[in-house]
Amino acid sequence: MHLAYPGMQLRVIPVTAFRQNCSLVWSPDTGQAFLVDPGGDAETLARILEQAGLTLDTILLTHGHLDHAGGVAPLCRILAQTQGKAPRVLGPQKQDAFLLASIAEQAKHFGLEGLENATVDAYTTDGQTLELLGRTLRVLHIPGHTPGHVAYVDEAARIAFVGDILFRGTIGRTDFAYGNGPQLVQGIREKLLPLGDDIVIMPGHGGSSTLGAERADNPFLRVG
Numbered sequence: 001m002h003l004a005y006p007g008m009q010l011r012v013i014p015v016t017a018f019r020q021n022c023s024l025v026w027s028p029d030t031g032q033a034f035l036v037d038p039g040g041d042a043e044t045l046a047r048i049l050e051q052a053g054l055t056l057d058t059i060l061l062t063h064g065h066l067d068h069a070g071g072v073a074p075l076c077r078i079l080a081q082t083q084g085k086a087p088r089v090l091g092p093q094k095q096d097a098f099l100l101a102s103i104a105e106q107a108k109h110f111g112l113e114g115l116e117n118a119t120v121d122a123y124t125t126d127g128q129t130l131e132l133l134g135r136t137l138r139v140l141h142i143p144g145h146t147p148g149h150v151a152y153v154d155e156a157a158r159i160a161f162v163g164d165i166l167f168r169g170t171i172g173r174t175d176f177a178y179g180n181g182p183q184l185v186q187g188i189r190e191k192l193l194p195l196g197d198d199i200v201i202m203p204g205h206g207g208s209s210t211l212g213a214e215r216a217d218n219p220f221l222r223v224g
């Protein structure tokens with residue numbers, strides 16, 4: 001899947017049995033890259049980076065679920081060797097620490113191999129801005145699917161990485177013990193939609209969309 005990310009290159013790589021959309025973003029000028037949600041298939045991701053001649057600077061995590069964060073530890077281990085330096089790992093918000101620490105257990109439950117607990121260099125906070133490869137990404141805390149879920153928004157490029165907050169035509173599931181449906185819908189309405197209809201969203205699963213298309217057609221966002 002190829003999407004426009006003005007000034008950058010973007011490639012979406014589905015990972016794990018859940019076909020989670022891991023986004024690889026890089027600067028064509030410097031060959032520096034960041035990944036959003038390397039949930040698994042660490043060897044494949046490392047090979048793609050190497051074949052493209054890219055150096056992974058940063059990993060961003062939207063939330064602590066296994067298909068989004070399970071590949072972090074093995075990928076950092078591989079890159080510490082091949083790049084001579086592991087990437088820094090940022091996010092999600094610290095309320096998801098309990099999920100990052102139970103990935104191996106979740107993976108066993110699903111019968112998935114190669115997914116490990118993740119540790120991060122820094123948790124993100126709501127409203128924080130990250131300077132990343134010459135871009136500015138804003139962090140929005142939008143809980144409900146998980147308590148510490150965040151979105152990363154490049155307002156200049158008009159693109160947002162939204163993990164399992166919002167999908168084309170639906171929203172993230174909230175039927176976990178720690179889920180909260182009304183809170184999720186409120187967060188989408190109050191924090192995401194005001195960014196503007198033209199913002200392209202890259203969700204954790206399925207195809208991309210825009211905030212305008214979801215505002216118009218997403219049944220979960222209809223004012224009832």
Ligand SMILES: [Zn+2]
Nearest residue numbers: 063065145164
């Ligand atoms: Zn999730």
